[in-house]
Amino acid sequence: MKRLLILGAGTGGTIMANKMRKILARDEWAITIVDQHKTHYYQPGFLFIPFGMYNRQDVVKPKTTFIPLGVEVIFQEIERIDGAGNSVLLKDGIALKYDFLIIATGTRVVPDETPGLKGPLWHKNIFDFYTIEGALALAEFFKTWQGGELVLNIADVPIKCPVAPLEFVMFADAFFVERGVRNKVNISYSTPMSGAFTKPRASKVLGALLEEKNINIIPDFYLEKVDNEKKMLVSYDEREIPFDCLITIPVHKGDAMIGRSGLGDEMDFAKAHKHTLQSDFFPNIFVIGDAGNFPTSKAGSVVHFQADVLTENLMCAIENRPFTESFDGHSNCYIETGFGKGALIDFNYDTEPLPGSFPFPGIGPFGLLKETRMNHYGKLMFRWIYWHVLLKGKEMPIDSKMTMAGKKM
């Protein structure tokens, strides 16, 4: 028996387990998936929790629900990958041999990278919403908060879902307007980038939206430390931002195990080819999603598009053929803009988000790079699609390669 070993049972690992189990002969290939946690979180839902739109039950399901029959699941911490020995050492000392390995261990927030961030104010006046604990603590805080300086800070890039911080401040605007206290809440958006978003045309459109909503953008702010006593953010060039409530997007890193295994960059993101998804170090190791150092969004849509490419290329590697598929960096994100509206962007490594209609040129139903009600419904519908279609590796009517059809230059 040969073995395909998948590390991580999040979005990427689960999709790949489903896709590969359908393709690989059961009498020839064992598939094993390893993860340390038993709960699958619908991470796009974390954004809705602080504003009371979703609760915990809306975003959790057991991981085993999504793993197909014929895939062995091991809940165990991973100690290290031994690429030269084709094996993975688990925490309890067991070594798993593999013929092919998929790394899908994701990314994590590391507030400890920034002095003072996890100080006395942590989860009292300082919250993250990229973890379930942070999102729930913030929901409690917002229930009774009387207003003041609300500051969102992105500590560094890359981050998971680069539009989520924008959505957060637009939701916050709507939330405090609806509660009649918007005049008591100042909202600021501080980022190490030069504008609201990473790509110029989207940055312009989104920046204008923030301005319209009276959200103050503080660009080129690179966070050094948080002064808990003075309730102040301090940048490396010694600028200061006072806050009463800080929403932090902490520094992101890959899994520490990637670093221990010598397969990553200095932030523990696994180094892999951005088109083939093959590891830079071993030909029988592949990387998918946030775990990798790919220069595209760390987002579920990217994982979904990569999964199609990875399925093809993994089969090429298994059958000793040249790679037939190439990942183009395709990313597609709904952006909640508050008050029941949303925007949508679609882009790849080389093409920035453009206006137009999606997925059917000229028809939509979704509008690109503009605010519509339909886009908001698209985002809400997506949760159902995620649980029932996407994780199970079923076909969706969106091609993994970005298309220019329906886009306006």
Next chain:
Amino acid sequence: MAQKVIAGVTVDVNEEGYFTNPAQWTKDLALAIATEEGIALTDKHFAVLEFLRERFSKGEALTIRSVGNSGIIDIKGFYGLFPGAPMKKAAKVAGIPKPASCV
């Protein structure tokens, strides 16, 4: 493609003045660009520039944090060398394209 004459040499640049062909870079050009930016280059500056050029040639991401982890200088010091927007300024002086902010 735009061109610019720096210290008597014609180089290919984009609309923001970043080199589009890093092979055209020389230390003399770096000194001239730095002067335009109001920076007097020291050996420390050059060590950082070489580090960035090396990383760029390997196709690795250029981030402020990676300079801070380089062993050449810490992030605070990097800001001291290239005040304001260190990565953007350093990339311009190093003769490499403007770092695409990660998405």
